[in-house]
Amino acid sequence: MTILGPLLMAATIIIPIYLATQNNEIKNVAILDETGIFIEKFKDSDNLKFHYLTSDIDSAKNTFHSSGDYALVYIPKTEVTLPTNAIIYAENTVNINLQSYVKNVMGRHIESLKLQARLHELQTDKKEPVPVDDILRSIKTSIDINTLKIGEDGQESKSYTEINMALGMFSGILIYFFIFMFGAQVMRGVIEEKTSRIVEVIISSVKPFQLMMGKIIGVGMVGLTQFLLWVVLTFGIVTIVISTISPKDINKTATEQMLKRNEAISPVAADALLAQESKPQEGANKVIEAIQSVDFPVMIGSFLFFFLVGYLMYAALFAAIGGAVDSESDTQQFMLPITIPLILSIIMAQVIIQDPDGAVAFWFSIIPLTSPVVMMIRIPFGVPYFQVILSMVLLLLGFLGATWLAAKIYRTGILMYGKKVSYKELWKWIRLRER
Amino acid sequence: MDIFTATNITKQFSNHKALDHVSVSVPEGSIFGLLGPNGAGKTTLIRIINQIINPDEGELLFYGKKLKPDDIAFIGYLPEERGLYKKMTVGEQAMYLAQLKGLSHHESLKRLNFWFEKFEIKSWWNRKVEELSKGMQQKIQFLVTIIHEPKLLIFDEPFSGFDPINANLLKDEILTQKEKGATIIFSTHNMASVEELCDHIALINHSKVVLSGLVREIKKTYKTNTFTISYQGIDENLQTFLPASFQVLEERVDPDLRHAIIKLPDTASPNDLLQPLLPRVTIHALQELIPGMNDIFIQAVTQQPSSTPTLN
Numbered sequence: 089m090t091i092l093g094p095l096l097m098a099a100t101i102i103i104p105i106y107l108a109t110q111n112n113e114i115k116n117v118a119i120l121d122e123t124g125i126f127i128e129k130f131k132d133s134d135n136l137k138f139h140y141l142t143s144d145i146d147s148a149k150n151t152f153h154s155s156g157d158y159a160l161v162y163i164p165k166t167e168v169t170l171p172t173n174a175i176i177y178a179e180n181t182v183n184i185n186l187q188s189y190v191k192n193v194m195g196r197h198i199e200s201l202k203l204q205a206r207l208h209e210l211q212t213d214k215k216e217p218v219p220v221d222d223i224l225r226s227i228k229t230s231i232d233i234n235t236l237k238i239g240e241d242g243q244e245s246k247s248y249t250e251i252n253m254a255l256g257m258f259s260g261i262l263i264y265f266f267i268f269m270f271g272a273q274v275m276r277g278v279i280e281e282k283t284s285r286i287v288e289v290i291i292s293s294v295k296p297f298q299l300m301m302g303k304i305i306g307v308g309m310v311g312l313t314q315f316l317l318w319v320v321l322t323f324g325i326v327t328i329v330i331s332t333i334s335p336k337d338i339n340k341t342a343t344e345q346m347l348k349r350n351e352a353i354s355p356v357a358a359d360a361l362l363a364q365e366s367k368p369q370e371g372a373n374k375v376i377e378a379i380q381s382v383d384f385p386v387m388i389g390s391f392l393f394f395f396l397v398g399y400l401m402y403a404a405l406f407a408a409i410g411g412a413v414d415s416e417s418d419t420q421q422f423m424l425p426i427t428i429p430l431i432l433s434i435i436m437a438q439v440i441i442q443d444p445d446g447a448v449a450f451w452f453s454i455i456p457l458t459s460p461v462v463m464m465i466r467i468p469f470g471v472p473y474f475q476v477i478l479s480m481v482l483l484l485l486g487f488l489g490a491t492w493l494a495a496k497i498y499r500t501g502i503l504m505y506g507k508k509v510s511y512k513e514l515w516k517w518i519r520l521r522e523r
Numbered sequence: 524m525d526i527f528t529a530t531n532i533t534k535q536f537s538n539h540k541a542l543d544h545v546s547v548s549v550p551e552g553s554i555f556g557l558l559g560p561n562g563a564g565k566t567t568l569i570r571i572i573n574q575i576i577n578p579d580e581g582e583l584l585f586y587g588k589k590l591k592p593d594d595i596a597f598i599g600y601l602p603e604e605r606g607l608y609k610k611m612t613v614g615e616q617a618m619y620l621a622q623l624k625g626l627s628h629h630e631s632l633k634r635l636n637f638w639f640e641k642f643e644i645k646s647w648w649n650r651k652v653e654e655l656s657k658g659m660q661q662k663i664q665f666l667v668t669i670i671h672e673p674k675l676l677i678f679d680e681p682f683s684g685f686d687p688i689n690a691n692l693l694k695d696e697i698l699t700q701k702e703k704g705a706t707i708i709f710s711t712h713n714m715a716s717v718e719e720l721c722d723h724i725a726l727i728n729h730s731k732v733v734l735s736g737l738v739r740e741i742k743k744t745y746k747t748n749t750f751t752i753s754y755q756g757i758d759e760n761l762q763t764f765l766p767a768s769f770q771v772l773e774e775r776v777d778p779d780l781r782h783a784i785i786k787l788p789d790t791a792s793p794n795d796l797l798q799p800l801l802p803r804v805t806i807h808a809l810q811e812l813i814p815g816m817n818d819i820f821i822q823a824v825t826q827q828p829s830s831t832p833t834l835n
Contacts, residue, residue, distance in 0.1 A: 280608070280609075281608075283606075284606040284607065284608060284609055285602075285604045285605055285606030286605075286606045286607055286608055288575070288602040288604055288605065289600070289601075289602060289605060289606075289620065289664070289667075290620075290623065291575055292573045292574075292575060292595060292598070292600040292602070293595060293620075293623040293624055294623065295592075296575075503570070503575070503576075505604060516537045520537070
């Protein structure tokens, strides 16, 4: 274990780094710029490659699926103002890197165009100098990016990367905590029964397997109840607080007060400020829209599945550890192989959320030990059904396997007192034939 | 009738054979002692009887029928390694364990009430187990073992860890259970308790049964036809009045009584000893020296004849 420990630890650090560097499959992105002002402004990077289309948007959308492109960035023509929005079409949710890159490039370019115009205006007017702050404020541009999923049949639906990320991360972390917290509770329970020596009294009445499963299911029920209670209470508190404080009012009064204080403010700046003011309202709408776009039945259904089966699988392994050791201080050497996949899936969450359809995400969401956390991170982004089903089947098999393994270790371990158990010993117990 | 029979039980653990073709039969209504040095396989056999582990080979019969999982309702087991949930209250825990044995809630409560009153521990009902002393905890463990009125009671080292008062209480209770018709199997090192309680024994050594049967018959076979005699009247060595086949092993002189230990030839009766002596001495006592279970145990385990008896 002294050698295995560092090896495993090193693996948890190296594997994500390796996978992340391996993960530069190049994504082709088509740009359809009707305004013509962003030509050659998008630069290729390690994993993004841009090419420009000249066709119209309808034919671009029609050929999108056959083109093999990852995404299509569409900047529609504007008549009077400079273009400040873009639509990104993709098969699934658009990766956040691409979104922020497009936003950045467009924003910077538009701002520089505005600045040029403003400087030109100032030069020709030759009026008294304007504070730099005002100039900067007046050129400030916010780019609006809409992301749309475009299905095989050409059907379009809005997608919300940020919400999906938040939702995925949240449920993944929730599962991670749940497994750790209640898995460890199962282990402590088993150790308690062993050290208090009640276990032999009980297994003269019930089978060891029944005792083990009873403990796992019982703790699971406690966990689920606690979890549901949290959800209901959190929801209640949030609803009450939001209904008493309306964020719209706060923003409006703040802006108005600012305007009153700064009477000398230039009309352009005032315009910009008022434009900004409408933003929160818009943002709130967007959030509501985004929340409505989430497929809650699928989300909740798969969450409950991965939550419960993931817990059951890990709890069985935790119970086996509890059965094998004499006290909690002896658990360390056996804990490592169980906690590493869990920790690894949380470390990998960063990589997976950037690229929820990549190879790393796929494998981590299929392998049973990491799938409960990783699949839940992926689900909000939309995962092909066959992958979800494959992952669920494998997780169920993982659960059965873990239970079978745990039952064998547990059965022998709970009657073994005062013996320091090694991995070799565990292996013997597993192979032990029992009629 | 035998309540329980085990035939040719063999159990192999990864690195040693715990039981090697062990056969025991426990007659109904008896107190059956399972003896043997540490590590002989007693606990393994007891765990097999309780179906906690399965034997590799052999047959187990309960009332003449194959032992089945449901039979645990008729068996009460007090393991050697015993304990209770420390954070639970005494009452909750006793109720839980009683119901685990298949009693209804109502029935458990009724019976526990009876026992708690009998043992005068009613006031502990709402106390946590961790507040109780070890002896108190053992009382609870004992009463939950017998709460479902099992036909067969199995105690693994019941007297270990009991103080003399509680050990006595336990002994009395074992005898009461026997009177009520229960059969009791217990394993022990304590030979005094074997003498006092057991009708039958099986002695296991190195995974095998080396001695089994009725206690009084075992004692008979270990008898050496040796007597101690207390007398008055002569000062000479007794041997001078006895035939050479009667060996005087030891003599001791008290102020008014003389004692001797005499080994008789196998065919001789105590009367043959008395005949030559009666005309010469006044006999105050004559007693056959019956080997104690302790001697029999040591003799069977070490395969050596017992040390010569002494007059102390």
